[in-house]
Amino acid sequence: MALYKEQGIVLRTMRLGEADRIVTLLTQGSGKVRAVAKGVRKTKSRFGGRLEPFTHVDLLLYRGRELDIVTQVEIITSHRAIREDYARFAAGEVVLEAADRVAQERERSVRLFMLALGALRALAGGDGDPAVIADGFLLRLASLAGFRPSLSACAACGRPGPHARFSISQGGLVCEKCRTGGAVRVGEGTVPYLAGLLQEGPLPGAPREGRREGSGLVRAYVEYHFDRPLRAWAHVPR
Amino acid sequence: MFEGPVQDLIEALRRLPGIGQKSAQRLAFHLLKAPADEARALAESILAAKERVAICRECFNVAEGERCRYCLDARRDPALVCVVEEPADIIAVERTQEFRGRYHVLGGHISPIDGVGPDDLRIRELLARVERGELKEVIVATNPTVEGEATAIYLANLLKPLGARVTRIASGIPVGGDLEYADEVTLGRALEGRREI
Numbered sequence: 001m002a003l004y005k006e007q008g009i010v011l012r013t014m015r016l017g018e019a020d021r022i023v024t025l026l027t028q029g030s031g032k033v034r035a036v037a038k039g040v041r042k043t044k045s046r047f048g049g050r051l052e053p054f055t056h057v058d059l060l061l062y063r064g065r066e067l068d069i070v071t072q073v074e075i076i077t078s079h080r081a082i083r084e085d086y087a088r089f090a091a092g093e094v095v096l097e098a099a100d101r102v103a104q105e106r107e108r109s110v111r112l113f114m115l116a117l118g119a120l121r122a123l124a125g126g127d128g129d130p131a132v133i134a135d136g137f138l139l140r141l142a143s144l145a146g147f148r149p150s151l152s153a154c155a156a157c158g159r160p161g162p163h164a165r166f167s168i169s170q171g172g173l174v175c176e177k178c179r180t181g182g183a184v185r186v187g188e189g190t191v192p193y194l195a196g197l198l199q200e201g202p203l204p205g206a207p208r209e210g211r212r213e214g215s216g217l218v219r220a221y222v223e224y225h226f227d228r229p230l231r232a233w234a235h236v237p238r
Numbered sequence: 239m240f241e242g243p244v245q246d247l248i249e250a251l252r253r254l255p256g257i258g259q260k261s262a263q264r265l266a267f268h269l270l271k272a273p274a275d276e277a278r279a280l281a282e283s284i285l286a287a288k289e290r291v292a293i294c295r296e297c298f299n300v301a302e303g304e305r306c307r308y309c310l311d312a313r314r315d316p317a318l319v320c321v322v323e324e325p326a327d328i329i330a331v332e333r334t335q336e337f338r339g340r341y342h343v344l345g346g347h348i349s350p351i352d353g354v355g356p357d358d359l360r361i362r363e364l365l366a367r368v369e370r371g372e373l374k375e376v377i378v379a380t381n382p383t384v385e386g387e388a389t390a391i392y393l394a395n396l397l398k399p400l401g402a403r404v405t406r407i408a409s410g411i412p413v414g415g416d417l418e419y420a421d422e423v424t425l426g427r428a429l430e431g432r433r434e435i
Contacts, residue, residue, distance in 0.1 A: 043412040048421035089388040093350040232350035
């Protein structure tokens, strides 16, 4: 099957040669796919604006050895509102960057795809705070990758909470016995903020107490466990 | 593998964008066969460009000297400025022969995912030009990509409170194009930006 159909989200694009681009896609059935879109930078390209970041697309791809080739694209949703507001755009970039980090090439992950799509929908659709939506996405992404923070029981010994200190390296709240040097005492609203981000249902976008500290913890937590800095995070207006 | 200077030349050419091993070889042998004058002229123009070309201190276009030719040209309207991402974009705007103002080169676009924020571009300098009251209208001609649009919106949010008129180049169906093949984002914009005839 040299030609295959997929739906995906455009994560990022990179210039290639004179008029082409390499497009990185997060697909539903094939994980991360890198594909060449030929001639896409020419004004008369038949791809037009269909392969811009944030766009949810239906694709027909030709399987190559390293890079695939995009043969047809149709837009499912352009998530236009994300492009038209700076805060939503910056938060959206956080979503794309983190999804790009976690996704594995040609490894199917429907849950990752749905999580990323949900985050883009929340950013484009509602009037939720973009920075909070990005936080929620990051924490859920960490959970999906196996790093769900423990927010009541001690992350090390399991002793029931509440505990006052949060340890990034130990994976959540820790009791006084288990805490190591890196554990920090967190403010009153912080744990409810984090717990709210992980609650079932659509990503919350309401600003709330504990957000300042909570947001910083989310970033440090995700960067530690993914072992990479998140470059877009600092550019989100808060 | 070749030896000595030939191999050095191939290696040097290979570092250029879009040039692979085969093209580098082809170019190297072309230069070897060409008259000595031609090779010297090429070498000299590369050196001259590297040594003499500076950045215009007004608009950050490439320039020979302190200011570029557009900033020195007194016939151009100093109150109208066109903001572009790269110097090459100036050439594209100039080719239209429709624009008689001056320029401002940002040096890229905002791209948080690549760690490029507003402070990494020449936005502060543009702000200073507007604050000095030199500019009446700022035409934002960044690329109609997601990053280019975001940069445009950021600039508009920043400059409008200062009282400058901020406009965005129109986007729509290219001349000679076909509606049937237009994507919905482009066609949507074209409808939104329609005008009376």
